[in-house]
Amino acid sequence: MSDEPASTAAVADANAHAPHEGHEHPPDLAHHFETHEQQFDTGKMGIWVFLVTEVMFFGGLFCIYAVYRSNHPEIFQYAEQYLDKRLGMLNTLVLILSSLTAAWAVRCAQLEQRRGLIFNLSITLACAFIFLGIKSIEYSHKWPVYREVSHALTEANKTGSKTIFVHLGHVNDKPHEASGHESSEGGGGGEHATAETRTEISIQEGRNMNWFFSIYFCLTGLHAIHVIGGIIFFSWLLVRSHLGHFHRNYFGPVDYVALYWHVVDMIWVYLFLLLYLIKPEKYLGT
Amino acid sequence: MSDTDDHAQADDAHHDHGLAHVLSWPLLLGVWAALTVLTFLTVWASYVEWGGALDIVIGMGIATIKAVLVALFFMHLKYDKMLYSVVFATSLLFLALFLSMVVLDSKQYQPDIEKWEKDMFAAPETPGRQ
Numbered sequence: 001m002s003d004e005p006a007s008t009a010a011v012a013d014a015n016a017h018a019p020h021e022g023h024e025h026p027p028d029l030a031h032h033f034e035t036h037e038q039q040f041d042t043g044k045m046g047i048w049v050f051l052v053t054e055v056m057f058f059g060g061l062f063c064i065y066a067v068y069r070s071n072h073p074e075i076f077q078y079a080e081q082y083l084d085k086r087l088g089m090l091n092t093l094v095l096i097l098s099s100l101t102a103a104w105a106v107r108c109a110q111l112e113q114r115r116g117l118i119f120n121l122s123i124t125l126a127c128a129f130i131f132l133g134i135k136s137i138e139y140s141h142k143w144p145v146y147r148e149v150s151h152a153l154t155e156a157n158k159t160g161s162k163t164i165f166v167h168l169g170h171v172n173d174k175p176h177e178a179s180g181h182e183s184s185e186g187g188g189g190g191e192h193a194t195a196e197t198r199t200e201i202s203i204q205e206g207r208n209m210n211w212f213f214s215i216y217f218c219l220t221g222l223h224a225i226h227v228i229g230g231i232i233f234f235s236w237l238l239v240r241s242h243l244g245h246f247h248r249n250y251f252g253p254v255d256y257v258a259l260y261w262h263v264v265d266m267i268w269v270y271l272f273l274l275l276y277l278i279k280p281e282k283y284l285g286t
Numbered sequence: 287m288s289d290t291d292d293h294a295q296a297d298d299a300h301h302d303h304g305l306a307h308v309l310s311w312p313l314l315l316g317v318w319a320a321l322t323v324l325t326f327l328t329v330w331a332s333y334v335e336w337g338g339a340l341d342i343v344i345g346m347g348i349a350t351i352k353a354v355l356v357a358l359f360f361m362h363l364k365y366d367k368m369l370y371s372v373v374f375a376t377s378l379l380f381l382a383l384f385l386s387m388v389v390l391d392s393k394q395y396q397p398d399i400e401k402w403e404k405d406m407f408a409a410p411e412t413p414g415r416q
Binding site for chain 1: 306308345357369370380385389
């Protein structure tokens with residue numbers, strides 16, 4: 001047997017199976033499996049089916065994007081104005097690195113390179129945290145604008161006003177530049193917007209911004225929740241690696257979590273493209 | 287730590303590498319390098335005016351190459367049973383069906399929605415709006 005600490009489950013297992021047709025199995029092979037290979041293949045099928053559900057889950061949100069993009073392309077002018085491609089690209093590179101280390105962690109688990117496994121899992125975790133950090137910087141600028149627009153629209157509904165006033169200064173994550181908002185709005189404020197000044201925009205524009213931000217926060221928010229899930233799973237793997245649970249015949253959990261993580265990474269690649277990179281259609285007049 | 291039971295050794299059909307194919311580290315690094323280059327490429331491409339719908343075609347094309355690289359190599363699909371690839375490809379097929387049907391449907395009803403919105407808000411077009 002390996003030099004793993006004998007858990008009470010292992011002892012109970014051994015006791016439970018000792019008089020039982022002489023069929024012993026190690027604690028990391030579940031009773032309903034004949035071999036480690038069967039256990040691994042079964043788990044692998046399970047995670048792939050789960051990933052199918054994840055694709056459909058995000059598919060619903062990509063559907064929202066597709067419907068709005070095809071019917072209201074003018075909404076996505078804010079993507080170019082308000083989203084910083086450089087931060088998005090940085091996040092993409094961070095996640096791609098984390099995919100490398102996740103795949104490498106699986107390799108280390110298979111080859112029983114415990115230090116390499118722990119190192120790669122740690123880097124993957126660190127990348128996940130960096131991703132969330134950059135995301136929270138972006139959110140901190142945009143969320144107040146979103147709320148302000150929403151409230152202003154509600155008020156304008158009551159008062160019948162045709163315009164609303166919002167603080168736009170830092171919405172595009174560039175602290176010392178104007179939001180670039182005035183370049184697209186025909187009749188809006190002419191001065192450079194700072195954090196303190198308010199820009200006047202029409203109701204329709206406010207509604208467009210509201211739609212854009214709703215789509216942006218829904219899509220990237222759901223993705224961020226999945227990153228948080230990944231953090232929880234990788235932390236669990238890190239603990240188990242320290243305890244020496246994984247070896248060449250039992251590394252399924254590392255493989256399965258890595259598969260999940262690759263899907264999360266790929267979804268981000270598409271989000272990055274569709275939200276940050278696709279230019280608004282300039283040939284459409286409104 | 288070594289193999290812990292006879293069952294695993296006896297049924298271990300993949301003689302040289304345990305339960306599954308092990309990715310070589312040059313391959314891992316190579317795929318990562320390709321993904322990084324493609325990321326820079328797609329950001330560069332986003333600054334170029336390709337014209338019309340070509341923007342999204344080029345962008346989606348690069349993103350899909352990245353996704354295929356990750357799926358085939360990082361996610362082992364190239365080395366695993368074809369069943370996993372079939373399962374995954376089926377999900378993408380249904381996703382494509384889902385999106386295309388919904389977009390077609392929504393475009394069908396768009397004129398009705400716009401008419402309703404016009405009547406509902408009954409606001410004259412804001413002066414100066416392009």
